[in-house]
Amino acid sequence: PAVIRREDYQPPDWLVPDIALDFDLDPATTRVTAVLDVVRSSAHGRPLRLDGDGQVPTKVLVDGNPHNDWRMDGDTLEIDLPGSEHRIETEVAIHPDRNTQLMGLYASGGNLCTQCEAEGFRRITFFPDRPDVLARYSVRMTADRKRFPVLLANGDPIASGDAEDGRHWAEWRDPFPKPCYLFALVAGDLSANRATFTTMSGREVQLGIWVRAADLPKTEHALAALQTAMAWDERVYGREYDLDVFNIVAVDDFNFGAMENKGLNIFNSRYILADPDTATDADYDAIAAVVAHEYFHNWSGNRVTCRDWFQLSLKEGFTVFRDQGFSADQGSAAVKRIEDVRTLRAAQFPEDAGPLAHPIRPDSYMEISNFYTATIYNKGAEVIRMMATILGPDSFRASTDLYFDRYDGTAATCDDFVRCMEFGSGIDLTQFRHWYSQAGTPRVSAALDHDAGSGRATLRLAQRTAPTPGQPDKEPFVLPLKLKLFGGETGAALSNEQLFMLDRPTADITFDGVTERPVLSINRGFSAPVIIESDRSSADLKFLSAHDDDPFARYEAMQQLMLDTLVAAVTLGRADHEPVIDAVRRTLEDPALDRAFAAEAVLLPSDSFVGDQLEMVDPEAVFRAREALRRDLGKHLAGLWRSAYANASQAGTFVYSPAAKAARRMRSVALGYIAASGAEDAADVAFAQFEAADNMTDRQGALTTLVNGKSDKRIAALDIFYNRYSGDALVLDKWFQTQALSMRDDTPQVVADLARHPDFSLANPNRARSLVGAFGVNQRAFHMAGGAGYRFLADHLIALDKLNPQTAAKLLPPLGRWRRFDPARATLMKAELERILATPGLSKDLFEQASKSLE
Numbered sequence: 062p063a064v065i066r067r068e069d070y071q072p073p074d075w076l077v078p079d080i081a082l083d084f085d086l087d088p089a090t091t092r093v094t095a096v097l098d099v100v101r102s103s104a105h106g107r108p109l110r111l112d113g114d115g116q117v118p119t120k121v122l123v124d125g126n127p128h129n130d131w132r133m134d135g136d137t138l139e140i141d142l143p144g145s146e147h148r149i150e151t152e153v154a155i156h157p158d159r160n161t162q163l164m165g166l167y168a169s170g171g172n173l174c175t176q177c178e179a180e181g182f183r184r185i186t187f188f189p190d191r192p193d194v195l196a197r198y199s200v201r202m203t204a205d206r207k208r209f210p211v212l213l214a215n216g217d218p219i220a221s222g223d224a225e226d227g228r229h230w231a232e233w234r235d236p237f238p239k240p241c242y243l244f245a246l247v248a249g250d251l252s253a254n255r256a257t258f259t260t261m262s263g264r265e266v267q268l269g270i271w272v273r274a275a276d277l278p279k280t281e282h283a284l285a286a287l288q289t290a291m292a293w294d295e296r297v298y299g300r301e302y303d304l305d306v307f308n309i310v311a312v313d314d315f316n317f318g319a320m321e322n323k324g325l326n327i328f329n330s331r332y333i334l335a336d337p338d339t340a341t342d343a344d345y346d347a348i349a350a351v352v353a354h355e356y357f358h359n360w361s362g363n364r365v366t367c368r369d370w371f372q373l374s375l376k377e378g379f380t381v382f383r384d385q386g387f388s389a390d391q392g393s394a395a396v397k398r399i400e401d402v403r404t405l406r407a408a409q410f411p412e413d414a415g416p417l418a419h420p421i422r423p424d425s426y427m428e429i430s431n432f433y434t435a436t437i438y439n440k441g442a443e444v445i446r447m448m449a450t451i452l453g454p455d456s457f458r459a460s461t462d463l464y465f466d467r468y469d470g471t472a473a474t475c476d477d478f479v480r481c482m483e484f485g486s487g488i489d490l491t492q493f494r495h496w497y498s499q500a501g502t503p504r505v506s507a508a509l510d511h512d513a514g515s516g517r518a519t520l521r522l523a524q525r526t527a528p529t530p531g532q533p534d535k536e537p538f539v540l541p542l543k544l545k546l547f548g549g550e551t552g553a554a555l556s557n558e559q560l561f562m563l564d565r566p567t568a569d570i571t572f573d574g575v576t577e578r579p580v581l582s583i584n585r586g587f588s589a590p591v592i593i594e595s596d597r598s599s600a601d602l603k604f605l606s607a608h609d610d611d612p613f614a615r616y617e618a619m620q621q622l623m624l625d626t627l628v629a630a631v632t633l634g635r636a637d638h639e640p641v642i643d644a645v646r647r648t649l650e651d652p653a654l655d656r657a658f659a660a661e662a663v664l665l666p667s668d669s670f671v672g673d674q675l676e677m678v679d680p681e682a683v684f685r686a687r688e689a690l691r692r693d694l695g696k697h698l699a700g701l702w703r704s705a706y707a708n709a710s711q712a713g714t715f716v717y718s719p720a721a722k723a724a725r726r727m728r729s730v731a732l733g734y735i736a737a738s739g740a741e742d743a744a745d746v747a748f749a750q751f752e753a754a755d756n757m758t759d760r761q762g763a764l765t766t767l768v769n770g771k772s773d774k775r776i777a778a779l780d781i782f783y784n785r786y787s788g789d790a791l792v793l794d795k796w797f798q799t800q801a802l803s804m805r806d807d808t809p810q811v812v813a814d815l816a817r818h819p820d821f822s823l824a825n826p827n828r829a830r831s832l833v834g835a836f837g838v839n840q841r842a843f844h845m846a847g848g849a850g851y852r853f854l855a856d857h858l859i860a861l862d863k864l865n866p867q868t869a870a871k872l873l874p875p876l877g878r879w880r881r882f883d884p885a886r887a888t889l890m891k892a893e894l895e896r897i898l899a900t901p902g903l904s905k906d907l908f909e910q911a912s913k914s915l916e
């Protein structure tokens with residue numbers, strides 16, 4: 062496949078100020094007529110080139126007349142045109158019910174819907190499918206009235222009426238010029254939960270969340286989140302909504318989480334539907350975050366869009382940063398930061414350390430779908446966060462105002478954004494731009510010396526970033542590091558928090574008047590997305606975990622203490638569990654601590670995060686070390702876990718409030734430790750919780766504990782769960798996923814059996830991810846000796862590639878991590894990558910991921 066390079070960008074030869082689309086909708090064959098007003102963009106003689114995907118036009122008219130000067134160049138329709146402005150009409154026939162890629166126009170649950178980002182619009186009609194061609198759309202749809210009573214598109218509804226043969230039609234118009242990736246239509250049998258929102262200038266917006274009628278009661282949370290998000294974006298970023306309607310449609314078959322189409326968001330139903338019986342607290346939180354994210358795109362993405370797909374992080378990194386800020390404001394900001402950093406470390410750090418590493422603004426790609434990554438999204442958000450930190454809140458807001466103002470209605474670049482940060486603040490970000498061009502996670506070593514005699518402490522900092530594919534040498538990054546010193550004896554603050562910019566390979570910072578032995582608190586709030594290497598002792602980490610006044614730093618000290626302990630256990634074969642036990646005890650006993658924070662702080666780092674710290678991952682040794690520490694924590698603190706469990710078992714019915722969420726979280730964490738201790742009644746306690754639960758958080762928490770344990774009660778619980786929810790796809794996903802994530806010895810076999818379960822299907826992306834995706838990130842099960850896990854993943858990727866290459870390619874990365882494992886495992890993993898590459902008819906999606914993983 063061809064490699065597309067950022068440096069080859071050329072502005073479009075032809076612009077399309079207006080497009081009128083006419084859809085004669087039918088699941089088997091839909092006829093699409095497109096009328097494009099095209100304008101030659103400069104004095105060039107090149108033909109008009111319109112992207113397609115596998116179709117040939119059934120009609121081509123130029124200025125109303127049949128036209129013969131056209132040809133197909135592969136999938137591209139090329140038309141010779143004499144003048145500088147023409148009206149082009151094409152017609153194609155497409156087949157939604159055969160569209161298993163879920164890109165373009167497709168059928169889901171009897172309804173028709175679209176997904177066009179990144180390059181799906183070309184599967185609907187011929188068009189310059191690139192984000193810098195902005196058009197005003199008018200859309201007419203005709204469809205069977207019974208099957209498709211609701212017809213939605215972008216913008217505002219204009220007119221509707223009856224047609225012949227039981228059909229009806231509707232017209233929509235979107236006054237805002239937009240790139241074609243934001244086009245959407247939906248035709249279906251749907252009902253709306255409606256509300257209004259009055260914007261800051263007093264306009265009333267009609268809101269609608271469209272679902273199957275039976276699902277209407279599950280849309281309340283999403284609708285409330287939408288209203289909250291609209292108000293938040295006005296207050297925090299000064300952004301007002303711009304159309305008279307805002308619709309969201311939930312569909313069951315969806316590659317992404319959701320899509321920000323102008324005025325008509327289309328969502329994976331997992332990010333809309335919730336009630337206490339079927340959704341966990343984490344689901345509720347994710348729904349609010351994704352609803353906000355897609356809504357925020359109306360400005361960061363739609364009003365200001367991307368010049369080309371290399372700029373994807375311009376909208377995604379910024380919008381993730383915006384949704385993180387929104388979520389932080391809805392509950393515990395400290396816990397939200399912990400969760401976001403955990404996600405970054407679980408998904409992005411491994412990407413940066415592996416064969417698929419790329420900068421947040423990549424230089425090349427074969428298939429853009431492969432670049433919807435944790436790097437573009439989550440590291441992209443961290444890069445925006447660093448600029449916000451460097452600028453300070455007022456300058457940052459002035460700079461985002463400037464950005465929205467200056468680039469409204471245009472297709473911009475990452476550099477345009479950074480330049481607005483510079484203009485708005487007067488701060489030079491020249492060197493900071495390395496974050497856009499260089500991949501890899503910087504490592505910062507921090508060594509603190511103290512001379513008691515002179516009262517001087519010296520902090521020696523050094524940064525280095527390992528080579529990544531195509532980038533052997535790195536320039537130093539600008540790292541905003543928040544620092545503070547505490548007295549190791551008195552616990553007093555020895556300095557104020559300071560923001561130090563590490564912009565050279567090394568730097569020394571001196572602190573005077575340091576009269577007692579100092580303890581270093583560094584990268585507070587995770588102010589830079591780096592790995593800190595410091596030589597802090599267990600005693601110092603234990604101290605910080607109890608005394609640091611930055612909640613993230615406190616969490617981090619505990620994590621580091623746990624990691625050091627687990628790494629020692631794996632590499633030396635023994636470890637002293639006492640400091641961790643002591644630190645966890647203090648956290649549980651500290652009455653001043655928010656329970657939500659405490660529940661996160663006492664969790665051990667995941668198997669894979671421990672593995673990431675090792676020269677070479679030994680999955681079984683990591684598993685054993687972690688289990689041993691869990692067992693000791695469970696046993697030594699048994700009384701505390703029991704009382705934490707009892708205290709968290711609130712009476713009364715379910716409420717979704719920060720305090721109730723914190724209690725449920727602590728309850729599941731405590732239950733996990735009670736089970737880890739080997740207590741004889743653990744399975745009974747878990748099963749009782751499972752049966753008595755009036756909400757999914759408690760029910761799934763108990764199920765997870767049982768599914769990780771040895772008791773036969775897990776079989777009963779799984780059966781009860783399955784039967785209770787057999788009609789609910791989103792909950793069945795949890796049933797598959799919980800088993801795929803189990804730490805039990807038999808997980809590979811269980812997963813292989815589940816892949817033959819009648820409810821398993823690769824055709825639905827959520828279901829594929831719930832089993833195949835979850836298994837791939839279960840470090841112990843996936844890497845069990847013999848390579849059965851590798852074969853399982855490769856078999857399913859090859860099968861899924863034939864249906865939905867985009868979703869298949871996203872599940873490949875676990876196989877690409879072979880360099881991190883012993884030669885026996887590495888050989889088996891490489892063999893599976895080679896087998897994938899040798900598959901006839903492989904998609905470019907999977908080809909790119911597999912071939913880069915072998916390089």
Ligand code: DPP
Binds near residue numbers: 358
């Ligand atoms: N729908 C995806 C997102 O919002 C891609 N834009 O991130």
Ligand code: ZN
Binds near residue numbers: 354376377380
């Ligand atoms: Zn997004």
